[in-house]
Amino acid sequence: MLCIVGTVPDAGFPLVAGPVRRENDRLAIGDRTVAIHRGTPALVGAVLAAATVLPLPPVEAWLVGDIGRGDGSRRLYAHLEAELPRRPWTVVVFHYLQPDVDWHNRVLFAVEKIHPRPVLIADAGFMYAAKMSGQAREYDLFTPDAGELAFLADEDAPHPFYTRGFILHQEERVPELIQRAYCHANAARWLLVKGQTDHLADGGGIHETVAAPASPAMEAMGGTGDTLTGLAAALAASGMPVERAAITAARVNRLAGHLADPTPATQIAAMVRRIPAALKQVLDESGA
Amino acid sequence: MGFFSFLKNGVKGGRGQAAEGAKAKADRGILIFENTSEVIRAENCLKAAGWPVRVMGPPPEIQRGCDLVIEFPLIERLEIMRLLDEARAVPLEMVPVTGPLLAPVDLFQTVDYGEWLMVRAANMKICIEKATETIVNISGGGCPDVPYLAREMVGKSLAEAPRPREIGHTLCGYALELAHEEIRRQCSAS
Numbered sequence: 001m002l003c004i005v006g007t008v009p010d011a012g013f014p015l016v017a018g019p020v021r022r023e024n025d026r027l028a029i030g031d032r033t034v035a036i037h038r039g040t041p042a043l044v045g046a047v048l049a050a051a052t053v054l055p056l057p058p059v060e061a062w063l064v065g066d067i068g069r070g071d072g073s074r075r076l077y078a079h080l081e082a083e084l085p086r087r088p089w090t091v092v093v094f095h096y097l098q099p100d101v102d103w104h105n106r107v108l109f110a111v112e113k114i115h116p117r118p119v120l121i122a123d124a125g126f127m128y129a130a131k132m133s134g135q136a137r138e139y140d141l142f143t144p145d146a147g148e149l150a151f152l153a154d155e156d157a158p159h160p161f162y163t164r165g166f167i168l169h170q171e172e173r174v175p176e177l178i179q180r181a182y183c184h185a186n187a188a189r190w191l192l193v194k195g196q197t198d199h200l201a202d203g204g205g206i207h208e209t210v211a212a213p214a215s216p217a218m219e220a221m222g223g224t225g226d227t228l229t230g231l232a233a234a235l236a237a238s239g240m241p242v243e244r245a246a247i248t249a250a251r252v253n254r255l256a257g258h259l260a261d262p263t264p265a266t267q268i269a270a271m272v273r274r275i276p277a278a279l280k281q282v283l284d285e286s287g288a
Numbered sequence: 289m290g291f292f293s294f295l296k297n298g299v300k301g302g303r304g305q306a307a308e309g310a311k312a313k314a315d316r317g318i319l320i321f322e323n324t325s326e327v328i329r330a331e332n333c334l335k336a337a338g339w340p341v342r343v344m345g346p347p348p349e350i351q352r353g354c355d356l357v358i359e360f361p362l363i364e365r366l367e368i369m370r371l372l373d374e375a376r377a378v379p380l381e382m383v384p385v386t387g388p389l390l391a392p393v394d395l396f397q398t399v400d401y402g403e404w405l406m407v408r409a410a411n412m413k414i415c416i417e418k419a420t421e422t423i424v425n426i427s428g429g430g431c432p433d434v435p436y437l438a439r440e441m442v443g444k445s446l447a448e449a450p451r452p453r454e455i456g457h458t459l460c461g462y463a464l465e466l467a468h469e470e471i472r473r474q475c476s477a478s
Binding site for chain 1: 323324325345348355390391392393399401403404406408410411413415417424425426427428429430431432433434435436437438439442456457458459460461462463
C-alpha cells in the first residue's frame with residue numbers, strides 16, 4: 001500500500017484520508033475533489049497517471065488544507081502519529097507540510113512501529129524538517145532540486161532560506177554538494193537531485209545521471225518536482241528497488257515534459273496527462 | 289529553567305554566518321513571534337515607522353522549523369514595544385542577542401526565456417510573461433503556502449496580484465516576496 005501525505009491550498013479543506021481516484025484533471029477523495037495543480041495534488045496526480053500503466057497496490061492520500069499557517073499540518077501530524085502504524089504500508093511519501101522538527105520526530109517514531117518498515121520518501125517541507133531533525137538517514141529517498149541540495153549540504157541551515165552564500169546552488173557544483181550533504185549525514189539513503197541534469201547518488205557517490213530529453217522551460221513550471229517524486233513513489237510501490245525507481249522516474253518525468261512541449265507558462269496538468277505515454281515508452285525501452 | 293526564562297537570559301546566536309561578521313554586539317535584540325505571518329506584519333509596521341530592523345534566522349537554541357525573527361537596536365526597545373502594542377503586533381518575547389544570526393539568502397538568479405522572465409530567490413521562483421507582466425508560474429519551495437500563493441497570484445499581472453508578504457505565512461513565502469520585488473525592479477528598470 002502506498003500512502004501519500006501532504007496538504008492542499010484551501011484553508012477550509014478538512015483532514016481526509018483514504019483511497020484517491022482521478023476524475024479528469026481533478027483528484028477525488030471521499031466526497032471532496034481537488035484540482036491537479038502544483039504541490040501534493042500534482043504528486044498524487046502523477047501517481048494516479050502512473051497507475052494506468054503500472055500494477056500498483058492500493059493508493060491512499062492523507063490530505064489536509066493548509067495555506068501556510070501550519071494549523072492543518074499540525075492536525076495531520078497528529079493524525080499520522082496515531083494512525084500511520086495501524087496499516088501495513090509499503091511506501092510512504094511525505095510532502096508539503098509545515099516544517100516542524102518536534103512533530104517530524106513524533107511521526108518518525110510512529111513509523112518505526114510499522115513492520116516491515118516501509119520505503120520512506122520525503123520532499124518539500126517534510127524533507128526540510130527531516131534534515132533539520134538530524135535524522136535524514138532514516139529515509140530511503142529525498143528528491144531535492146539544486147537549491148534544496150545546497151540546503152542539505154549546509155550543515156547549519158535550518159531552511160533553504162538561510163543557506164549560506166558560499167554554498168551556491170550551481171549545477172556544476174552538484175557532485176560537491178552531494179558529497180557535503182552525506183559528509184554531514186544530512187541526506188537520505190538515496191538522493192535524486194533534479195535539475196538540468198538529474199543525479200542519482202548515495203553515500204558512495206553519483207551512480208547515474210539523466211540529461212535527456214531536455215526541456216529548459218520545466219524549471220519555471222510549478223509542479224515538475226512534485227510529479228518526479230510521485231513517479232518515484234509509484235515505481236517503488238510497484239516493486240522496483242528504490243534506486244531504480246528513482247532513476248526511472250527521472251527518465252519518465254523528462255519525457256512527459258518533452259511530450260507536453262512546454263513553455264514557461266505551461267501548467268503542470270498538461271504534463272501529468274503525458275505521464276502514461278512517457279512511462280510506457282520508458283518501460284518498453286528498458287525491457288521492464 | 290523554562291524556555292522563556294532561558295530566552296530572557298539572552299541567546300548567544302547561531303552556528304551560521306553573521307550578517308556583519310562574527311563580532312559579538314550587545315546592542316541588538318530579537319523579537320520572537322508566534323509565526324512568520326506575525327513577523328512580516330511587525331516588520332511592515334516597524335519599517336513603515338522608519339526603524340532600522342532586519343528579519344533574520346533565529347539562534348539555533350530556539351529554531352523550530354520555519355522561523356524568522358526581527359533584529360532591532362536594543363536601546364530602542366521601549367519605543368519599539370510601544371509601536372508594536374499600538375499596531376497589535378506584540379511579540380512573544382524580546383531578548384538580547386550577542387552572537388551572529390543566520391542571514392537570509394540575498395542572491396538572485398535570473399533566467400531570460402525570451403518571451404518570459406524568471407527570477408529565483410533562495411528556493412523560490414517566479415516567472416512572468418514580459419509583454420503583459422502576467423505571472424505565469426510560481427515554482428520551488430516546500431512550505432504549504434507555496435501552492436496557495438501560486439493559486440492566488442498566477443494569471444494576474446505583477447500590479448494586480450497580491451503580494452506574498454501580504455498573504456504568505458512562511459519562509460518560502462518570504463523568499464517569494466524577495467523574488468517578486470526583484471522581478472518588479474527588473475521590469476521597472478527595463
